[in-house]
Amino acid sequence: MLSQLTLRFPKKLIEQLKNRATTENTSVNALAERLMESSLQGSAAGEEYLRLVTDPDEAVRQLYRQLILGQTFGAAAPSRDTLQFMVELAHQAYRRGQGQLVSMSRLRVLLDMTFELLAWQVENGQPVDAPYLKGIFGMTGEDWRAESERFMAGLAPAVTQDYAEHLLRPLASRAFDLYALPDEAIAAIFTRSRLKAVFPLCMYARDWSFSDLRRFTDQVRPVVPAARETLQAGTLRFEIRISGQEPDSRPGEWYEMPRLHLLISGQEFVMPFGWAQFSELLRTLSVYHQDPAVLTQGFDGSCVVFATRVTASQDVMLGLDALRVYLQEAGFAELARSLVTRCEHGQTSQALEGLRCLYGDL
Secondary structure, eight states, X not given: OOOOOOOOXXXXXXXXXXXXXXXXXXXXXXXXXXXXXXXXXXXXXXXXXXXXXXXXXXXXXXXXXXXXXXOOTTOOSOOHHHHHXXXXXXXXXXXXXXXXXXXXHHHHHHHHHHHXXXXXXXXXTOOXXXXXXXXXXXXXXXXXXXXXXXXXXXXXXXXXXXXXXXXXXXXXXXXXXXXXSOHHHHHHHSOHHHHHHHHHHHHHHHOOOHHHHHHHHHHHOOOOBOXXXXXXXXXXXXXXXXXSXXXXXXXXXXXXXXXXXXXXXXXXXXXXXXXXXXXXXXXHHHXXXXXXXXXXXXXXOSSEEEESSOSTTOOEEEEETTXXXXXXXXXXXXXXXXXXXXXXXXXXXHHHHHHHHHHOOO
C-alpha cells in the first residue's frame, strides 16, 4: 500500500538524485525509495540503534527468539546498542499507565545493573554525574559502593511503577556510557539470565494487539505448558486456566496460542478476566503475602484494588475492574498465600513465566 509524504531537500541533493537516477536509468522516486530502505535497514555499528528504534517490534521479535527461545545460531552476544534499546523499553514500560505495583525481583535486577555500572565507572576513573545520581537515589555521600548497598538494603518491599520509572532514569538516559566498558565487563553485568528477567518489560512497553501477538506465536510456536489451578476463599472460587501444550501432546499437533483465563465465581455470579487483571493481582498479592504491614490500608492500582476492614465485621474488599467481592481478613490472607505459593512452583510457575514473555509484565 502506498502513501504520500512531502519532504523538502536542498536543491543540490535533488540534483544529485536526478543525475544518479538518469545514470541508473530509473525514476527519482524509485531511487529515493531504494536508498532510504537500504539506509534504514543498515547494520553498521553506528546505525544499529537507529535501526532498532525504527522498527522496535521487529527488534523485540528478534530478542524473543534469541533470549527466550535460545535461537542464537552462533550469533554474538547482544550489542551495546541492543542493551541500551532494552533498558529504554523497560523504562517505557514503567511509564505506561500508572499506579500498579511492580515485580520487585525484576526491579532489583535493573538496579543491580545500574549500580554495577556505577561501580565500574568509579573503579576505572570515569566521570560520575554525582548531583544527578544523588538526586535520583537520595544518596548523601560519594562512597558509591556503600551508598548503593545502603539504598538497596533500604528499598521498600512495595514499589509502584511511577517510582520504578524514576529509579530507572539513569540507566535509560545514558548516564553510563556502555561503549566505555570492555566486553568482559558488559558480559558480566548484562548476563543472559538478567536480560531474560527484564524482557517482559519490553513486551509490556510495546503493548501488542491480540492479532499481532497471535501472528507472532503462530510463527515461533513457543512451548508454554497448560496448567490449571483452583482456589477457594469462603464462598468465592478462583479458577486459573492456562491453555498451552498438554503433557501428552505430540509434535505436529494443532498449536493452541497460550492464553490465561481467570474465573471468579460466587453463589450468584461468574466473572472472567484475562492476563492484565491476573498479572496485576498476582503482583499485588505477592507484596501483601510477603509483608502485609506495607499494605495495611489496602491498595488502589489500575485493574486491582483492595481495602481492609471496610465493613463492621472487618472484611476486606477486593476489586478487579468493576467486580467487588468481600472476604474475611483471614480468608484474604489465605487467598494471597495460596495464590502466590501455587504460582511460584511447578508447572504453573513455568507456564506463567512463558506468558510474561509473551504478554509482558511489570
